Amino acid sequence: MMKRPIFLTDTTLRDGEQRPGLAFDTSQKCRLALLLDRAGIRQIDAGIPAVGQEERNNIRRILENRVRAEISVWNRMNEKDIRLAMECEPDIIHISVPSSYAHIYSKLKKNKTWLIGQMERCVCLARENGFAVTVGFEDASRADITFLIGLTRRLADLGVRRVQFADTVGILTPGRAYDCVEELVRLGGLPVSFHGHNDLGFAVANALSAARAGAEAVEVTLFGLGERAGNCDIAEFIRAASPAFSLRPALRDCDAIERRAMEILNIPDHFV
Amino acid sequence: MITRLTDLTLRCLDVSSASDEALREFYTLLFAIGVDLVEVNTEVARRLGEVLNPSRTVLHLRRASEALPGYVRYSCSVPDPGVSLPFVREIRVNDIREIGLLTRCQEDTSLRIVGLDDLFLQDFRRAFARLRRELHPSTELCPTNACGCASALLTEWLIKDGGNGAGTFAGTGGFAALEETLLALRITRKYQKRGDLSVLPRLKALYEQISGQRVPSDKAVLGSGIFAVESGVHVDGILKNASIYEPYPPELVGAQRTITIGKYSGRAGILYVLKQQGLSPKEEGLDALICAVHRESTLFHRGLTADELVSLAKEEGAV
Numbered sequence: 001m002m003k004r005p006i007f008l009t010d011t012t013l014r015d016g017e018q019r020p021g022l023a024f025d026t027s028q029k030c031r032l033a034l035l036l037d038r039a040g041i042r043q044i045d046a047g048i049p050a051v052g053q054e055e056r057n058n059i060r061r062i063l064e065n066r067v068r069a070e071i072s073v074w075n076r077m078n079e080k081d082i083r084l085a086m087e088c089e090p091d092i093i094h095i096s097v098p099s100s101y102a103h104i105y106s107k108l109k110k111n112k113t114w115l116i117g118q119m120e121r122c123v124c125l126a127r128e129n130g131f132a133v134t135v136g137f138e139d140a141s142r143a144d145i146t147f148l149i150g151l152t153r154r155l156a157d158l159g160v161r162r163v164q165f166a167d168t169v170g171i172l173t174p175g176r177a178y179d180c181v182e183e184l185v186r187l188g189g190l191p192v193s194f195h196g197h198n199d200l201g202f203a204v205a206n207a208l209s210a211a212r213a214g215a216e217a218v219e220v221t222l223f224g225l226g227e228r229a230g231n232c233d234i235a236e237f238i239r240a241a242s243p244a245f246s247l248r249p250a251l252r253d254c255d256a257i258e259r260r261a262m263e264i265l266n267i268p269d270h271f272v
Numbered sequence: 273m274i275t276r277l278t279d280l281t282l283r284c285l286d287v288s289s290a291s292d293e294a295l296r297e298f299y300t301l302l303f304a305i306g307v308d309l310v311e312v313n314t315e316v317a318r319r320l321g322e323v324l325n326p327s328r329t330v331l332h333l334r335r336a337s338e339a340l341p342g343y344v345r346y347s348c349s350v351p352d353p354g355v356s357l358p359f360v361r362e363i364r365v366n367d368i369r370e371i372g373l374l375t376r377c378q379e380d381t382s383l384r385i386v387g388l389d390d391l392f393l394q395d396f397r398r399a400f401a402r403l404r405r406e407l408h409p410s411t412e413l414c415p416t417n418a419c420g421c422a423s424a425l426l427t428e429w430l431i432k433d434g435g436n437g438a439g440t441f442a443g444t445g446g447f448a449a450l451e452e453t454l455l456a457l458r459i460t461r462k463y464q465k466r467g468d469l470s471v472l473p474r475l476k477a478l479y480e481q482i483s484g485q486r487v488p489s490d491k492a493v494l495g496s497g498i499f500a501v502e503s504g505v506h507v508d509g510i511l512k513n514a515s516i517y518e519p520y521p522p523e524l525v526g527a528q529r530t531i532t533i534g535k536y537s538g539r540a541g542i543l544y545v546l547k548q549q550g551l552s553p554k555e556e557g558l559d560a561l562i563c564a565v566h567r568e569s570t571l572f573h574r575g576l577t578a579d580e581l582v583s584l585a586k587e588e589g590a591v
Contacts, residue, residue, distance in 0.1 A: 020502035023535040023569040052566055076505070106513045169519040173431065173456060174392055174424050199519040201452035201492035205424030208392040227506065228499065229492040240419035244393040
């Protein structure tokens with residue numbers, strides 16, 4: 001029987017590097033992107049254009065060297081950030097939309113009406129300029145799933161390619177991950193990717209559950225790098241998921257990728 | 273409710289270089305975090321001395337004939353049907369399809385199922401329902417970690433209808449990490465407080481001393497770096513309301529939050545650390561300071577210390 005493909009997005013260069021104490025330079029970022037690209041990764045989250053000019057230069061270098069992978073950039077939900085992203089001419093502009101009430105009312109100090117309007121303005125700005133757009137629902141695991149479904153349907157009308165269900169604080173259990181993603185896939189009308197964190201040690205299990213629930217893509221990092229307890233580890237996910245799903249990079253390449261990445265990043269032992 | 277949670281750490285670890293004091297404190301603290309039974313090998317049992325509580329201890333034997341009376345249960349690598357003691361019957365199940373082979377164990381009240389690594393590739397709820405339907409309610413699940421999912425499996429086993437489970441501290445020996453399961457059960461709010469997780473840092477220190485192995489700084493629940501925050505968006509959110517970017521309060525697991533400075537630091541984090549240092553940051557020069565922090569972090573391939581930040585702030589005229 002044919003295995004269903006799951007697309008992997010590597011976010012080592014963006015979310016992985018946000019692990020306190022890590023800082024990659026241009027050469028490291030470009031070599032790492034090329035390593036993953038040649039290994040067959042579908043998408044690389046190359047960075048945050050709003051961080052600064054050097055970050056934008058890095059993103060452009062990664063785009064110039066790219067072989068096959070799609071290169072995306074991560075953005076907050078504001079028009080200034082989207083304009084900086086467009087300057088880099090990435091394949092995909094990813095817009096992060098805070099979606100839980102804690103994020104909307106407590107962090108942003110706004111409301112849902114404002115959020116929907118701002119989201120639409122940002123998406124339309126990128127779409128009208130010809131960019132493919134994905135939208136990430138930040139803190140989706142603490143959000144109202146009905147609200148997320150409503151947002152997804154609106155985003156489908158705006159031509160967004162995919163939405164991302166982000167377990168930003170890593171509190172999902174596999175059962176809940178399955179239920180949330182299954183409902184969003186079934187009722188939202190757009191493909192879904194899953195972005196998990198490892199705060200409870202469940203990042204791989206949650207990603208597997210999301211894949212079983214119909215997620216099209218899973219976000220991963222090398223060595224599970226990332227804030228707090230990190231993200232879903234690319235090699236661990238591939239090892240666990242390969243019996244049931246078709247994946248690139250292939251399982252047989254994982255050890256070599258990790259060895260080479262370790263050489264490139266020169267990460268201190270205590271980081272991995 | 274969980275009926276019984278068993279810790280196997282002191283069965284798995286080589287404790288030959290550990291002190292008796294460390295072993296005794298470790299054993300005692302396992303009960304404090306919410307473990308019901310601790311399984312130990314005969315050497316550990318001997319060295320625990322007066323802190324040993326046989327009514328809450330499973331004795332693991334190399335040969336059934338070595339059994340000492342009085343323990344609540346026994347496990348054995350080489351069972352002997354001739355020895356009449358309450359033995360755990362440990363059966364390895366690599367695949368849920370092998371459950372059918374357990375039909376002869378349906379009435380067994382001492383069954384421990386070890387394995388089921390890849391259950392999340394299938395309908396795990398259906399598999400659990402089948403286990404509950406076909407086996408005795410006292411069956412204990414002890415998932416193994418070849419797929420990195422053992423703690424999640426054990427949590428799902430316990431979360432809905434309760435049951436018995438087994439694992440180890442920090443996932444020693446390739447089993448479920450019990451601290452992850454205990455915390456997950458706590459924060460899903462479906463379970464009443466079982467134990468005090470604030471003793472975990474002490475337990476971790478003892479574990480490192482006993483095993484000679486370092487717990488990674490990003491290890492879920494236990495890592496020393498899991499409450500360090502650097503990125504501008506996250507620091508800003510945490511300073512407004514910590515629950516925005518924290519899965520649970522650090523104090524719950526005996527830890528503390530730290531704000532660090534590095535490549536992804538933003539205005540809020542830099543201002544916070546400068547004020548912590550007793551300085552009064554000025555608005556002019558702040559943008560230049562942020563750029564300088566990003567530049568220096570990238571140059572050194574690491575975060576910056578508070579002293580380094582203060583020096584940069586003075587250079588850029590931000591204080």
